[in-house]
Amino acid sequence: MKWDGYGQLKPTGPATHRRSEGFTKLCPFSPESANEDQIAAARFPDAPHRDARLGRHISCHVGAASEPPFRKRGSSGGMVTWVAAELMGRGHIDGVLHVHPGEPGQPFFGYRISRSQEDLLAGARSRYHPVHLAEVLDQVRATPGRYAVVGIPCFIKAVHLARAQDPVLAERITHMLGLFCGHMKSARFVESFAWQLGADPDRVRAVEYRLKDANRPANWYTAHLTLDDGATVQNEWFHLADGDWGAGYFQNSACDFCDDVVAETADVSFGDAWVEPYSSDGRGTNVVVVRAPLIQRLIDEGVAQGRLDLHPVDADFVADTQAAGFRQRREGLAYRLTWTRRGIRPVKRVAADATGIGWRRKLVYRTRAAISRNSHRMARLASLTGRPGSYLGWARRAYVVYEGLTYHRGRLAPLFDRVERMMQRGGPER
Structure with a gap:
């Protein structure tokens, strides 16, 4: 993986040629790789497929780790680190692959292997930064043991695809802990x-x-x-x-073609409870989606022992906490798939469809895509010329359009509202 001019990591080398059989089956966005439904069906055959948004799962919960110091040290409710520490403490794994702050002189963040609870806590918190798994997977290949991986949906899927090609990884990577994801940012x-x-x-x-x-x-x-x-x-x-x-500022372009919000191929997935009263609780609160029986047992015992403060919820509750993400990756993805594009044609579980989407919503998706694409270009230009104000001025002007379309507020909102009324009435206002 190497950095490009936009501050994003890209695969390089002959093995990553898009006609290479190994690469096409390894890349999580390749049309020839297994999709999330296929991977989940093989890994969790006994977990019901109750809801297309969440995929296969056994249970859903909202709450936090009440056992210190997990909630305090995490960016949300501390549940990711608690589960990882519990797996390690009970001897199910020897190490955890997750993102840590970088060492001096290195990138700000990167994957490392933690082998103690303190190392796990040092890697807690959210890291909205490009990282990759190549080096840490080499460490797994070189060092026998059992490992868990923490990652966003495409990373967890990529590890499943790598395990399918590499028997050493298949034997040693035994647990997957997923993170809900809105999109990846560039550096x-x-x-x-x-x-x-x-x-x-x-x-x-x-x-x-x-x-x-x-x-x-x-x-x-x-x-x-x-x-x-x-x-x-x-x-x-x-x-x-x-x-x-x-x-969508600085969004990776691949994120426009992701249909997995909640890491459907992970043994357990964690997100923020972005609904009230939880979103106002500064201590942080998780929603948790469980797919593996072992994780369910750990959580049940943690609740019974008073170490976890979790309450069962249904799929609708979890989906509501990520409502914007599901709109972007269901309705928005369906619309984006109708756009004419060159290059690889994505094959997704969402079908291309623009019907039933109002003109204003279509403009939201078009504007978001334009902001995502042009933010990379404008920021790079600003950096090369030493004129950050050129990017920031563009970013503010772009947001005026987005704000008026999406939130019905700001300087352009009255114009968009008037056009919407005109279209609903079938003609110009008098």
Whole structure:
């Protein structure tokens, strides 16, 4: 994997040629690789397929780890680290592959193998940064043992596909812990943070995407940068030009063709409970989707022992916490698949369909795609020319359009509202 000019990681080398049989079956976005339904059916044959949004699952829960220090050290309810630590503590695994802050002189984040609870806690928190699994999977091949992997949906799927081709990985990677995902960001996102926080991007040494504060709502994200002299700068995302996650700034283009929100191929998946009263609880709250019997037993025992504060919920509750993500990857994906494109034609579980989508919603999806595509270009140009204001000015203007279309607010909202009324009435207003 190598960095491109947009701050994204791309596969390189002869083995990644799109006609290479190994690569086409390994890449999670390849039309020739197994899809999520096929992988889940083979791994969880006894788990009911109750809901197409969540895939196969045994149970769903909302809550947090009440056993310290997991909730406090995590970005949400601490459940990811609690389950990983429990698997390790009971001897089911010898190590966990998950994302850690990078060492000095290295990228901000990267996959490492944790072999103790303290190492697990050091790797907790959200990391909205490009990373890859190549080096850490080589470590698994070189070191016998049983391992768990923590990752977003496409990473978990990629590990399943790698296990299908590599018997060593199939034997040693025994558990998959999935994270709900909205989309991947490029490394330029950190550069944009620095520009807007008045810092030189070259001086940034550490990044915290979600600085946790129990006294503030969990959905009030705060970007926090540590500079080379130890000084720190921070601000809430909603004060940033590109701080609205749904607008798609710096989104990886592959994310436009993902139909898995909740890591359907993972043994257990974790997300944030983005519904009230949980989204206002600054301590953080998880939703948990369980697919493997072993994980269900660990959770049941944790609840019975008072170590977990979890309550059962249904699939609709979990889907509601990720409502925007499901719109983007169901209705939005169906619409995007109707667009004329060159190159590889994605094969998804969602069929191409533009019927029943109003003009305004179509414009939302078009605008989001344009913001995603052009944010890479504008930020790169701003970096090369040393004029960050050119990107930030563009980002703010683009958001005015997106805000008016999506939220019916801002300077352009009255215009879009008037057009919508005209179309509903079948003609111009008089």
